[in-house]
Amino acid sequence: MSKRARFAFVMISFGSLLFGCSKDVNTRWLFYAFHTEVAGYYEGGDESIKKQSINLLEKISKLSDTYADPGSAYNGLYRLNQTNDGVELDSLALELLKGSIDLKGKTDGYFDPFCFDLSNLWKDALHAVTPSVPSEEVISTCLSNMASSGVQIEGNVATRIGNAKLDFGAVAKGFALKELKSLYGELGVKRFSVSAGNSSLLLGESPAEDGLFDVHLKYDDSFVLQAKNTSIAVSSRLEDPIAVDGVDYSHIVNPLTGEAVNTFDCVYLEGDDPFLLDAMSTASVLNDLEWIKEKEKAYGFKALVYDDGKIVYANEGLIFKK
Amino acid sequence: MKLPKRKIIFDAVLIGGLVLTAAIPPLVLLTRKTGDGDLYASISVKGEEKENINLSKENEERYFIVEGIGGNLTVGVKKDGVCVKESDCHNHICVHQGWVSKANRIIVCAPLEVTIRLYNQNISDVEVGA
Numbered sequence: 001m002s003k004r005a006r007f008a009f010v011m012i013s014f015g016s017l018l019f020g021c022s023k024d025v026n027t028r029w030l031f032y033a034f035h036t037e038v039a040g041y042y043e044g045g046d047e048s049i050k051k052q053s054i055n056l057l058e059k060i061s062k063l064s065d066t067y068a069d070p071g072s073a074y075n076g077l078y079r080l081n082q083t084n085d086g087v088e089l090d091s092l093a094l095e096l097l098k099g100s101i102d103l104k105g106k107t108d109g110y111f112d113p114f115c116f117d118l119s120n121l122w123k124d125a126l127h128a129v130t131p132s133v134p135s136e137e138v139i140s141t142c143l144s145n146m147a148s149s150g151v152q153i154e155g156n157v158a159t160r161i162g163n164a165k166l167d168f169g170a171v172a173k174g175f176a177l178k179e180l181k182s183l184y185g186e187l188g189v190k191r192f193s194v195s196a197g198n199s200s201l202l203l204g205e206s207p208a209e210d211g212l213f214d215v216h217l218k219y220d221d222s223f224v225l226q227a228k229n230t231s232i233a234v235s236s237r238l239e240d241p242i243a244v245d246g247v248d249y250s251h252i253v254n255p256l257t258g259e260a261v262n263t264f265d266c267v268y269l270e271g272d273d274p275f276l277l278d279a280m281s282t283a284s285v286l287n288d289l290e291w292i293k294e295k296e297k298a299y300g301f302k303a304l305v306y307d308d309g310k311i312v313y314a315n316e317g318l319i320f321k322k
Numbered sequence: 323m324k325l326p327k328r329k330i331i332f333d334a335v336l337i338g339g340l341v342l343t344a345a346i347p348p349l350v351l352l353t354r355k356t357g358d359g360d361l362y363a364s365i366s367v368k369g370e371e372k373e374n375i376n377l378s379k380e381n382e383e384r385y386f387i388v389e390g391i392g393g394n395l396t397v398g399v400k401k402d403g404v405c406v407k408e409s410d411c412h413n414h415i416c417v418h419q420g421w422v423s424k425a426n427r428i429i430v431c432a433p434l435e436v437t438i439r440l441y442n443q444n445i446s447d448v449e450v451g452a
Contacts, residue, residue, distance in 0.1 A: 026445055028441075030366060030369060030439065032366065032368050032369030032370075032435060035430075035432040036428070036430050036432065037439055041445050193445070193448055198449055198452075201450050206445060207446055208446045212446070213446055214446055214447050215449070215450055216424070216426065216447060216450070217449075217451060218427070218449060218450065221424075232450050234450050236451065236452040238452075239452050240415050
């Protein structure tokens with residue numbers, strides 16, 4: 001055997017060993033944020049990606065929580081709810097605030113960041129020992145407060161006008177996933193997934209050869225959706241509905257009427273912007289199909305809509321696998 | 323040129339050794355038990371994992387206490403299933419979910435900051451559902 005052949009054999013063997021040892025390395029991570037669990041995976045064993053992901057989620061989870069003071073470093077939006085004086089915000093908090101106000105316009109007001117009191121009103125009534133429906137008078141006061149409230153932003157200082165308080169619960173996860181998407185883009189991470197409480201997903205490519213994820217739907221196991229390099233948001237009244245006098249009430253409250261009765265069982269949206277999708281999915285369960293189709297065209301997402309346990313609309317661009 | 327017999331034997335042994343060495347990684351990959359079929363439950367309190375249970379190996383139904391933030395839960399496990407039987411939380415959304423047995427599904431007890439995530443080794447599977 002010649003020296004050259006021996007060298008080739010050694011190199012092939014060494015390369016094969018390296019290939020065998022490096023293949024299949026994936027990192028899974030979990031983090032408690034947004035009052036739920038955020039679970040992620042990415043290809044490779046670079047621990048710094050996990051650390052950066054968790055740091056970002058922790059920060060957004062804290063700064064978006066307007067229910068309790070998360071501590072001075074992150075409490076700009078919480079403080080904004082406590083006063084009508086100007087509050088200095090850091091860039092992320094400012095972006096979340098501005099983006100949420102923008103989404104109110106894009107959803108025609110069906111997502112409203114000033115819904116803190118209205119949401120709590122329903123939450124308290126429905127989760128009382130004896131569930132009830134809030135009175136029309138109290139709902140009307142909330143709606144009137146919301147209509148007369150706003151935020152003025154000058155530089156990095158925001159001033160809340162009026163009595164209604166801000167609530168980012170419906171869009172904070174989507175906002176965080178949008179930020180993670182940017183981070184992974186900068187870091188060059190291509191194979192990954194992040195699930196924020198299973199209601200908001202950010203998908204890169206899966207470890208499968210075609211990179212597609214099989215997206216299982218919680219309320220329908222007759223097929224899976226296949227997707228990659230996208231995001232998915234879902235809103236549903238099927239999660240913990242509460243019946244009062246034979247009517248099922250949802251945790252999703254219509255900020256225009258003040259009612260907690262939804263049009264559809266469940267709406268899944270797939271598209272590029274998880275922040276937009278979070279607001280649009282919330283708004284979609286309150287609307288009709290024409291409204292959803294109009295928004296699909298305007299913002300380039302794809303909808304899958306369920307009512308009475310069956311699909312009532314599916315965008316033809318969605319990939320189904322039986 | 324005729325090679326010496328000793329050198330031929332040496333080369334044969336060397337080639338055999340190299341072929342075997344090269345075959346090890348693919349063989350390991352092919353024969354390794356990935357546990358794809360096994361279903362696990364990861365139980366975390368405020369994001370810190372407290373228990374990681376292979377549900378596929380749970381042959382008998384059993385219950386145990388998990389200390390959450392400000393209260394306890396009684397968690398039940400059985401073959402390929404997990405549930406929250408009792409909880410000190412005020413809304414009992416976690417209890418109402420009953421037995422859960424699908425990968426990627428989570429039970430969240432937000433008031434006590436406890437999450438139970440079911441998972442398997444198949445990273446290409448994800449679940450979506452509010």
